[in-house]
Amino acid sequence: MQNPDNAARADVSREELTSQAVAVLVRLRAKSPRVHCITNSVAQNFTANALLALGAVPSMTLSSEEIGAFVVRADALLVNLGTFDRERREATSIAVDAAAQNGRPWVLDPVFVDRAAQRAVYARDLIFLEPKAIRLNTAEFTALAEASPTHDAVSTFARDRRTIIGLSGETDLITDGHRIASIGNGHPLMARVTAMGCAASSIVAACLAVEEDALVATAAGLLITGVAGEMAAASAQAPGSFAAAILDALYNLDSQTLADKARMKNNTGE
Amino acid sequence: MQNPDNAARADVSREELTSQAVAVLVRLRAKSPRVHCITNSVAQNFTANALLALGAVPSMTLSSEEIGAFVVRADALLVNLGTFDRERREATSIAVDAAAQNGRPWVLDPVFVDRAAQRAVYARDLIFLEPKAIRLNTAEFTALAEASPTHDAVSTFARDRRTIIGLSGETDLITDGHRIASIGNGHPLMARVTAMGCAASSIVAACLAVEEDALVATAAGLLITGVAGEMAAASAQAPGSFAAAILDALYNLDSQTLADKARMKNNTGE
Amino acid sequence: MQNPDNAARADVSREELTSQAVAVLVRLRAKSPRVHCITNSVAQNFTANALLALGAVPSMTLSSEEIGAFVVRADALLVNLGTFDRERREATSIAVDAAAQNGRPWVLDPVFVDRAAQRAVYARDLIFLEPKAIRLNTAEFTALAEASPTHDAVSTFARDRRTIIGLSGETDLITDGHRIASIGNGHPLMARVTAMGCAASSIVAACLAVEEDALVATAAGLLITGVAGEMAAASAQAPGSFAAAILDALYNLDSQTLADKARMKNNTGE
Numbered sequence: 001m002q003n004p005d006n007a008a009r010a011d012v013s014r015e016e017l018t019s020q021a022v023a024v025l026v027r028l029r030a031k032s033p034r035v036h037c038i039t040n041s042v043a044q045n046f047t048a049n050a051l052l053a054l055g056a057v058p059s060m061t062l063s064s065e066e067i068g069a070f071v072v073r074a075d076a077l078l079v080n081l082g083t084f085d086r087e088r089r090e091a092t093s094i095a096v097d098a099a100a101q102n103g104r105p106w107v108l109d110p111v112f113v114d115r116a117a118q119r120a121v122y123a124r125d126l127i128f129l130e131p132k133a134i135r136l137n138t139a140e141f142t143a144l145a146e147a148s149p150t151h152d153a154v155s156t157f158a159r160d161r162r163t164i165i166g167l168s169g170e171t172d173l174i175t176d177g178h179r180i181a182s183i184g185n186g187h188p189l190m191a192r193v194t195a196m197g198c199a200a201s202s203i204v205a206a207c208l209a210v211e212e213d214a215l216v217a218t219a220a221g222l223l224i225t226g227v228a229g230e231m232a233a234a235s236a237q238a239p240g241s242f243a244a245a246i247l248d249a250l251y252n253l254d255s256q257t258l259a260d261k262a263r264m265k266n267n268t269g270e
Numbered sequence: 271m272q273n274p275d276n277a278a279r280a281d282v283s284r285e286e287l288t289s290q291a292v293a294v295l296v297r298l299r300a301k302s303p304r305v306h307c308i309t310n311s312v313a314q315n316f317t318a319n320a321l322l323a324l325g326a327v328p329s330m331t332l333s334s335e336e337i338g339a340f341v342v343r344a345d346a347l348l349v350n351l352g353t354f355d356r357e358r359r360e361a362t363s364i365a366v367d368a369a370a371q372n373g374r375p376w377v378l379d380p381v382f383v384d385r386a387a388q389r390a391v392y393a394r395d396l397i398f399l400e401p402k403a404i405r406l407n408t409a410e411f412t413a414l415a416e417a418s419p420t421h422d423a424v425s426t427f428a429r430d431r432r433t434i435i436g437l438s439g440e441t442d443l444i445t446d447g448h449r450i451a452s453i454g455n456g457h458p459l460m461a462r463v464t465a466m467g468c469a470a471s472s473i474v475a476a477c478l479a480v481e482e483d484a485l486v487a488t489a490a491g492l493l494i495t496g497v498a499g500e501m502a503a504a505s506a507q508a509p510g511s512f513a514a515a516i517l518d519a520l521y522n523l524d525s526q527t528l529a530d531k532a533r534m535k536n537n538t539g540e
Numbered sequence: 541m542q543n544p545d546n547a548a549r550a551d552v553s554r555e556e557l558t559s560q561a562v563a564v565l566v567r568l569r570a571k572s573p574r575v576h577c578i579t580n581s582v583a584q585n586f587t588a589n590a591l592l593a594l595g596a597v598p599s600m601t602l603s604s605e606e607i608g609a610f611v612v613r614a615d616a617l618l619v620n621l622g623t624f625d626r627e628r629r630e631a632t633s634i635a636v637d638a639a640a641q642n643g644r645p646w647v648l649d650p651v652f653v654d655r656a657a658q659r660a661v662y663a664r665d666l667i668f669l670e671p672k673a674i675r676l677n678t679a680e681f682t683a684l685a686e687a688s689p690t691h692d693a694v695s696t697f698a699r700d701r702r703t704i705i706g707l708s709g710e711t712d713l714i715t716d717g718h719r720i721a722s723i724g725n726g727h728p729l730m731a732r733v734t735a736m737g738c739a740a741s742s743i744v745a746a747c748l749a750v751e752e753d754a755l756v757a758t759a760a761g762l763l764i765t766g767v768a769g770e771m772a773a774a775s776a777q778a779p780g781s782f783a784a785a786i787l788d789a790l791y792n793l794d795s796q797t798l799a800d801k802a803r804m805k806n807n808t809g810e
Contacts, residue, residue, distance in 0.1 A: 041311040041581040042588050042600045048312050048464035053509045058464065059382065060312045063354040066386035073385055084603040085627070087355070112599065115613055116606035192791065194588035194598065239593045240787025247510025251462065311581040318582050318734035323779045328734065329655065330582045333624040336656035343655055357625070517780025521732065 017181055018262045021220035022255045024211045029055045033075035033209030037202055038062060038092055040082025040111070043195035046243070047078075050199035053250040054224070056206040064091040071098035075209035077106035078202045079126065084119055096129045105132040105208035105217075109201035114143035132214040133164040135201040135222070141167055149173075155180065166204060166218040168197060172226065174219045181219045184263035185226025192239040193246070200225040203250075219264065227261045228253055287451055288532045291490035292525045294481045299325045303345035303479035307472055308332060308362055310352025310381070313465035316513070317348075320469035323520040324494070326476040334361040341368035345479035347376035348472045349396065354389055366399045375402040375478035375487075379471035384413035402484040403434040405471040405492070411437055419443075425450065436474060436488040438467060442496065444489045451489045454533035455496030462509040463516070470495040473520075489534065497531045498523055557721055558802045561760035562795045564751045569595045573615035573749035577742055578602060578632055580622025580651070583735035586783070587618075590739035593790040594764070596746040604631040611638040615749035617646035618742045619666065624659055636669045645672040645748035645757075649741035654683035672754040673704040675741040675762070681707055689713075695720065706744060706758040708737060712766065714759045721759045724803035725766025732779040733786070740765040743790075759804065767801045768793055 034057045039047055044060050051058040059070050064087065071077055077099045079092055099106045108131040110123035120143050127134065138149045147153040149167060158165040159177025167173040172183040190196045204221030211217035231253065232245035304327045309317055314330050321328040329340050334357065341347055347369045349362055369376045378401040380393035390413050397404065408419045417423040419437060428435040429447025437443040442453040460466045474491030481487035501523065502515035574597045579587055584600050591598040599610050604627065611617055617639045619632055639646045648671040650663035660683050667674065678689045687693040689707060698705040699717025707713040712723040730736045744761030751757035771793065772785035 040600070042584040044312040045315055045464060045585055049509065049513070052462045052464055059385065060310065061352070061354060061382070061386075066354050066388055069386035069388075070382075082601070084601060084606050112601070112610075115599065116601075116609035118606055118609075192592045194585060194592055238788035238791040239589065240784035240789075240791070243589070243787075244510035244514055244784055247513075248508035249510075251508040251510070314582040315585055315734060319779065319783070322732045322734055329652065330580065331622070331624060331652070331656075336624050336658055339656035339658075340652075514780035514784055517783075518778035519780075521778040521780070 014265055017216065017219060018259055018264050020216045021223045021262065021264070022259050024207050024217060024220035025224060025253070025258055026255060027210040028206055031210050032057055033206050034059065034073065035076050035078060035202055035205045035209065036070050036074035036095065037078040037080070038088065038095055039078060039080035039198055039202070043080065043082055043198035046195040047199050047202045049247050050250055051202055051206060053247040054203060054206065058202070062088055062091050064094050067091045067095045068098040071095045071104060072102050074104060076205040077104055078109065078205040079106060079131070080109040080111055080198050080201060081113065081119055081123060082111045082198065084116070084122065089122070092126070096126070100129065105205070105214065107131055107201050107205045107208065108134045109198060110134065110136050110140050110144055111198065112140070114139040120144055127161050127163065131163055132208050133166055133204055133218045135166040135168065135197070135204055135218070137168050137197065141165070151180065164214045164218045166222055168200065168222070172222045174215060174222060176215045179215055181215065182265045183219065183223050183226055184265070185223060185230055185261065187229040187233040189233055189239055189242045190229045193243045223262055223264060224250070224253065224258065227258055230261060231257070284535055287486065287489060288529055288534050290486045291493045291532065291534070292529050294477050294487060294490035295494060295523070295528055296525060297480040298476055301480050302327055303476050304329065304343065305346050305348060305472055305475045305479065306340050306344035306365065307348040307350070308358065308365055309348060309350035309468055309472070313350065313352055313468035316465040317469050317472045319517050320520055321472055321476060323517040324473060324476065328472070332358055332361050334364050337361045337365045338368040341365045341374060342372050344374060346475040347374055348379065348475040349376060349401070350379040350381055350468050350471060351383065351389055351393060352381045352468065354386070354392065359392070362396070366396070370399065375475070375484065377401055377471050377475040377478065378404045379468060380404065380406050380410050380414055381468065382410070384409040390414055397431050397433065401433055402478050403436055403474055403488045405436040405438065405467070405474055405488070407438050407467065411435070421450065434484045434488045436492055438470065438492070442492045444485060444492060446485045449485055451485065452535045453489065453493050453496055454535070455493060455500055455531065457499040457503040459503055459509055459512045460499045463513045493532055493534060494520070494523065494528065497528055500531060501527070554805055557756065557759060558799055558804050560756045561763045561802065561804070562799050564747050564757060564760035565764060565793070565798055566795060567750040568746055571750050572597055573746050574599065574613065575616050575618060575742055575745045575749065576610050576614035576635070577618040577620070578628065578635055579618060579620035579738055579742070583620065583622055583738035586735040587739050587742045589787050590790055591742055591746060593787040594743060594746065598742070602628055602631050604634050607631045607635045608638040611635045611644060612642050614644060616745040617644055618649065618745040619646060619671070620649040620651055620738050620741060621653065621659055621663060622651045622738065624656070624662065629662070632666070636666070640669065645745070645754070647671055647741050647745045647748065648674045649738060650674065650676050650680050650684055651738065652680070654679040660684055667701050667703065671703055672748050673706055673744055673758045675706040675708065675737070675744055675758070677708050677737065681705070691720065704754045704758045706762055708740065708762070712762045714755060714762060716755045719755055721755065722805045723759065723763050723766055724805070725763060725770055725801065727769040727773040729773055729779055729782045730769045733783045763802055763804060764790070764793065764798065767798055770801060771797070
C-alpha cells in the first residue's frame, strides 16, 4: 500500500509558482495581515520595519499575561528562538497554544541552534507543536536535524515533521518533502545586516496569513525577501545604506518586478 | 455655581500657539533636557535617536533597582506600555513615584491598549497617577475611554482626568478639556516606520521638560514631529530612507522652518 | 627596589602603533572573530550591525542558561552595563567565568555609572574579574574612579587594575598605566547617535580577539571607530544618515585609509 505522505503530488511549474508568489504579494498588500512576532530584542525593530514596509502590521509583546490576546487578534505568528529564558519559553508556549486553538499559522526560526545544545533540544520540542514552516540556515539545519543539509535530508526532515522547510543560502531551498522549490535570488550584503533572516521569517509568516498552501507561502516569502535584496543592492553598496534600501525595496516592490526578477525553480521531490 | 474646571479659559490664537511651540524648540535646544524612557525594546533605539537628534539626552534603563535614581536625574519621564510584564510594571511604579516626588513631568503612551484588555485596565490605573499628557491614536483612545474619539469625548476625558490628551491622526488633536488645538502636519510614511508614535511621545516628554503649560508642550512636541515628517518626505519616498531622514530633520529643524510649516489651529473648547 | 608594575616599558612610536592598528584590521577581516555581546536592548541592533559591517560575527543572547556555551564558542566578550537587573548580572557572572576559564578576552563598558550609585559599585566589582580593557567616557571614569580624568589619574587607575583604559572624548586616551596613546580621530555627530560608544566597545572586543597586546587592540578599536566616523561625516551631515554612513564606512574601511587618516600619538607614560 502506498503511504499517502510519500506519494508524489502533481507538481506546479516554475511559472506557476512564480505567479502564485505574485498573487500572495497582491493579497498581502490588500489584506495587511497582522503578524505577532516573538523575536529577540536585536531583531525586533528591523523585523517590525520590514513588515510595515511590506504592508503587514506587526506586534511584538512577549508578556505571557497578554500574548494570548495578541495572537488571537493576529493573522499569523512568528516564533524566533533568539532568546531562551524561562519567561519567553512560557510566552512561546501560550502563543503557540493560542495559534493552534484559533487556526493561526506559525513559523519557527530556530536561530543559532548550532551554538547551544539546549536551544536545539528546545527547537526540536517546538516542532512537535506543528509550525507551518521552519526557516533556517544550513548550520542551524545541521544542528537541528543532526544531518548535513542535502536535498534528501531536508526533504526527509520536512516530510517526517509534516512541515515546510525554508532553508536559506546562496540558493534557498523550500520543501514539504514532496515538492521542492529553489530560489536563486538574494545578495551577499544581506548577510552583513543583523536580523535579515529573522525579517525573512516574519515575511514568511505574513505570507502564510494570506496563503493556505504553506509551501507556496514560504517560497513567496523568501522570494520577496531575495528580490528586495537585489533591488536594494542596486542602490546601496554597503550594509548601513543597504539596510535602509531593503526596507525601501519591500515598500516599492510590485508584482511586475517580482515576476521579472524571480529566479525560482520547482522540482518534483522524490 | 460655575465649576472652575469647566470654565472656558482665555484662549490663545493660532499664531500665539505656533510662536509658543517655536519657543519650546529653542529652549529644548538650549537646555538639552534629560528624558528617561520606559519603553519597549522595539522602540528603544529609534526613540533614543530621535531625542538625540533633536538635542535631548535619553536614558532607557528599566531596572527597578536603579530607575528611581535615573528619574531623579532626568527632567522628564516617558511611560510607554509596549510591555506588560511584572518587572516593568514594578519599574513603572517606582519611576512614576520618583517623578511625582521630584516634580518631574511624565507622559503616558498607552500603546496597543486596543489589543489586550489587561493593558487597558493597567493604563486606566496609571492615569490616576497624573501624567501631564497622554499621547495615543484613535484605536487606543477608543479602547481606553470606551468611547469614540469625538472632540466632545476627547475633551471630556482630558478634563475629567485633568491631563492633556494628544490624539495622533491625520489631524492631531490636543486638548486639556477647555482648550483644543489641532495640527495638520505629518506624512503617511510616518505610519510605515515602527516606533514613530513612541518617538513622538518621547519628544512630548522633552518639551514638557522645558514648558510649564502642558497643552503648549504637547502641541509643540506633536508639531515638531509632524513638521520633521514633512521635511523627511521631501527627500525620502520609502520607509527605510524615511526613518533616517526624519532623524536628520529633527536635527536640522530650525525655528523659521517650524513657524513656516506649522499648520496649527487653536479652537476654544466648550 | 623598583616595582616591576611601575617600570617604564620600551615604548612604540606613533608610526609603529598606527601600523600595528592596520595589522589588527587586516587580521580582523581575515579571521572574522566571533564576539559575544552582553549589552542593553537600545544598543543591540546597532552593535551587531557595526560588528557585521566590520567583518566580525556578533551573538547577543543574555540567557544565563546558554550564555556560557555562546562565550566558549566566541573569540571575545563585551560586557556593557546598559542594564542592571538580577537576570543580566547572573548572565554576566557566568559569561565572565566562561571567558576566564577559556582564555577569552573581555571588555567592560560601564555605561552610565555616573547616573546610579549601584551601577558604579557593580562596575568596580566586575573590574576585579580582570577585563582586558575598559572603554568609557569622562563622566563614567570620574564616577568609577572617584577622580577627575587627568592623564595621571587614568594611568594610575589602569596600572592599579592591571587593565587598559580606553577613555573616549574629543581626544581618546588609551593607557595601561605605562604606555599612553592618544587618538585625535572622530566626529561630533558620533555623540548624536545612540549606542555609538557601545559599538566602539564591541569593536575593541573584536580587536582583542586578534591582537594579544591589549593596548594595541584597544587603540586599534578606537582608531577604527574614529576614522569610520570621519568617513561617515564626509557623506552625511545629520545623525540619521550618519548612523547608516558609519556602518558603510566600517565595511569600506581599508588599510590605506586607516593609515592615512590616523591621528595617533603614543607617549611614554611615567
